Amino acid sequence: MYLGYSVAKKFRIDPFLGMLLAGVLLIPQMGTLLTQEGGITLLGFKLQAITYSSSVLPIFLGVWAMSYLDRVADKFIPNSLKFVLKPLVMIMIAVPLTLIVLGPLGFTVDNYLAMFLEFLQANLGWAAVLVMGAFSPVLVMAGMHYALFPMLMTAFATNGYDMLVVPGMLAANMAQAGAATAVALKTKSSVMKQLASSSAITALMGVTEPAMYGVNLRLKKPFLAVMIGGAAGGLYAGISGLKAYALVSSLVALPSYLSSTTNFINAIVTCALGYGVAFAAAYVIGFEDIVDAEQQPVVTIDKSLVKEMNLASPVKGSIIDLMDVNDSAFSSLALGKGFAVIPSEGKVVSPVSGTISAIFPTKHAIGITTDEGIEILIHVGINTVQLGGKHFTNHVAMNEKITKGQLLIEFDLNAIQKDGYDTTTMVVITNTSQYLDVLSHQDEEKALTVVL
Structure with missing residues (x-):
């Protein structure tokens, strides 16, 4: 399990996905299932009766494959759905791939490596230690x-x-x-x-x-x-x-x-x-030496080449830091940088002119793409998806052109709170990585600055 975690960190993917993949290979009942009469099949392929508890390469190869799946999923899954779909898709592909192909391959290579060193030690002992060193x-x-x-x-x-x-x-x-x-x-x-x-x-x-x-x-x-x-x-x-x-x-x-x-x-x-x-x-x-930060030449940036776009808060209320919200998907900045609002009224208006690029069936969230390509997600409340659209009213349609200040969503603030939900509203730039920086401010008229 620790190996899956550490290898995933090396490949710069979610380490808990690496642990999950390792956990699948180490399920205690797996050995019993594989050795039972007739064995077991997965997607039409019969799984080999292998115990992975003392093997390393199968987990390494599985996580390595996941690192490529991570890039593909990151490219094709919409930003607004990555938090839920990306790990699910990666596991659904990586687990069968590892159990059917990469696991047996890694197990075989592990065995041949040990056999090779045993052969060297038995036939030319000093050469085996040289190779090991x-x-x-x-x-x-x-x-x-x-x-x-x-x-x-x-x-x-x-x-x-x-x-x-x-x-x-x-x-x-x-x-x-x-x-x-x-x-x-x-x-x-x-x-x-x-x-x-x-x-x-x-x-x-x-x-x-x-x-x-x-x-x-x-x-x-x-x-x-x-x-x-x-x-x-x-x-x-x-x-x-x-x-x-x-x-x-x-x-x-x-x-x-x-x-x-x-x-x-x-x-x-x-x-x-x-x-x-x-x-x-x-x-x-020798080696190519590194240069300390204080020794590096100072680069002067022409401020006239740096453009900024300011966004007003789409909801009236008190602005708070996004990392202070009680939802790890947002507070971890996994979905992008932004800010949050404790609303004082139940109206969401567009902070920019652009196009509606995402409408959630439960009406609690909406996506906007500006003409400059900035992708904005406005998410009303925490876990309000469980309301199934209750207390929410949409006023726009998918792909509709909108203008700054246009009414997007109305929601019954008191009813949502009465049902036990936190109404804190999150506003994030889901393609944050494409910009120099995204800065939040304690100002409704200038709540967010995107540095282009």
């Missing part, structure tokens, strides 16, 4: 290192130690620290210098995410240095037969290698090689 950061970045845990647990249970995964990751973690240290010494950015220095220390302690994502992967070339350093340390660990007795890959875990003096020295040399080779490689290869 070099590509461990890539596996961690993709979340595929979890696929190695069953093999790792088997090694600990059978032998009491591991000679592949942990030694390889030890070299890779030290390489992350070495590359970050080189960046800290070479960068001219005070911000990057501070980030690289602190992340190098945390990497030495086994927490590599700040160094990986904040420094090495961000600057690209240092990440190559990490792989070179990891390969060097892994090569020595493989040749020397380094044995790890604990599932920790950091300097603080060095005492766990004290099964013998030789093993302890090999662990120290592995760390030194991983750190030193990555440091040297990053320093020699």
